[in-house]
Amino acid sequence: MFFIETIELKGLGNRHYLAGGRSAAVAVDPPRDIDQVLAAAARRGVRITHVVETHLHNDYVSGGLELARVTGAAYLVPEGARVAFRRVPVADGDEIRIDAGLGLRAVATPGHTPHHTAYVLHDDGAPVAAFTGGSLLIGAVGRPDLVEPRLTEGLARAQHASVRRLADELPDEASVLPTHGFGSFCSSAQAGGDATTIGREKTVNPALTADVESFVTRLLAELDDTPAYYVHMAPVNAAGPAPVDLTPPGVAGAGEIAERLAAGEWVVDLRNRVAFAEGHVAGTYNVEADGKLATYLAWLIPWGRPVTLLAGSPEQLAAAQRELVRVGIDRPAAAATGTPREWAAEGAPLASFPRASFRDLAARGTEGIVVLDVRRSAERAAGHLADSVHIPLHELNGRLAEVPAGTVWVHCAGGMRAAIAASLLDAAGRSVVAVDDAFDAAVGTGLPLTTN
Structure with a gap:
């Protein structure tokens, strides 16, 4: 009898796993704050004997090294990943015993990174699930452009082959348990559902329904912007992250x-x-x-x-x-x-700015104001307000001087990013209105929409 427990971090759009049997367990791609993993193991009454990484992560700092140190577990990292700490290098085909009748088999799945490795969970010799990291996701694959631009097309082709290898080697009923795809920018698209199997992916996943040329062309065309901090994550993970300190910071008056x-x-x-x-x-x-x-x-x-x-x-x-x-x-x-x-300092007035809807913007009209769209380029291409200014949120702080003079009505797709942008503009001394509304609500208001 085995168990698989999912630890979900919605803020980063990732999932991490604890899988085991009666007395021992393995942690897969653990987050940096390892206390949740330790608590899950304690509830199950199992000892974490192995910690495995599918790859050097680009979107978060791993807790794997610290979890292995605290628990005494073997720390398994793909052999192709260059790291500065001692670990157990994992090669294609390696088998790892976790508990009685329960084990993992390493499957080389390059694509998201050159060294990416998936782990197939076997119960009494039968494959029951695959921890696929950033390889096979729910209805998508991990993006291949986070390592080095010159490698991107080759990794995209490798991603196609890796996903097909998993589909060929595993039974249709095997569960697919990815790390990315639930909001993480490591995914080429967002998950279409909450759970999946090899059989389901064969019918919906582009890597399994399209030939390699069509797949690569589409994948490369649909790649979105990459968060700037990603460039710092893999080097930190390769060097070996330090333990976290979650004690309260100093109080500022x-x-x-x-x-x-x-x-x-x-x-x-x-x-x-x-x-x-x-x-x-x-x-x-x-x-x-x-x-x-x-x-x-x-x-x-x-x-x-x-x-x-x-x-x-x-x-x-x-x-x-x-x-x-x-x-x-x-x-x-x-x-x-x-x-x-x-x-606030004594006697200093508080700052504020108004919020509005797209109907409010339509009623006011766009004459004499600046309408600023802070969505990403791929979002804007699907439709935007005519004559609006476009500066993606992640570029705004460095491009504030490009925002034309006048009151700025700033919008995004749902309101959250518009609020961040409004605060940046407000801090810079601009007069701003935050459009706290879903972009779909602009349809039918009379505001001019275009895809040009």
Whole structure:
């Protein structure tokens, strides 16, 4: 009898797994904050004897090295991955015994990275599931362009072959358990469902329904922007990540917050976008704790710039700190909890800006204002407001001077990124209105839409 427990990190769009039998278990692609994995093993009453990585991750800092150190587990890493620490190198065909009747077989699946390896779980000799990392995903594959531009096309072709190898070698009923594909930018597309099998993927996955030339052409054409912080993740993982420190950061008073703002540091308000728009400390940025905090803050902030976090509660601060260590933002320079009035210098007025809908924009008309679209290029190509200015959110901080003069009505696809953009513009002294609305709501308002 075996079990598979899924540990989902929605903020980064990844899944991690603990699989085992009666007494022993293996952790697959563990997150940096390993306490969740340890707790899952404790609930099951099993000892983690093996930790395996499918590849050197580009979108998060792994907890594998630390988990292996804490538990005494063998740390298995694909032999082609160049790392600076001791590990057990894994080659194609290697078999790893986990518990009585339960084991893993390594399957070389290059494509997402050159050294990518999947692990097939065998129960009494029968393949029951495959931990596919960034290879075979739900209705998609891991993107092949995160390693080196000159390798991208070759890796795309390898991805096609790797997925087909898994489909050929595994029974239709075998579960497919990927690490990426649930919001992670490591995926070439988002998951079409919550679970899948080899049999289902044979009917829906482009790598299994299209010939290699068609697949590669489509895959390369659909690749989206890559978060800037990705370039830092694989080197950290190759060097061996340090243990995390989740103790509360130092408390910043109003004076220190003002000093940090004056020094050009990032002070980030984690409250929801409605509360931020209604009142905030001038110069602060808003990245909601309940949104994709780690992805967007790590994407936007100049790497290594000190960050101070402002939260509505200690619980919100702790959750944000945990998310950020997963992408290598290890220690906030300082933090504060409470309200904007407590964070602002004595006598200083709070800043604010209005929120609106697309119907509000249609009623007002676009004459004499700037309509700024901060969606990614692929989103905009599917339809956008005529005469709107386009600067993707991840480029906005470096291109603020390109935003034309006038009041800026900023929108995205749903409101979250527009709120971040509005806070950047507001901090720069611009008059701004955050369109907190789904872009689909623009249809039927009379606003001119185009794909040109």
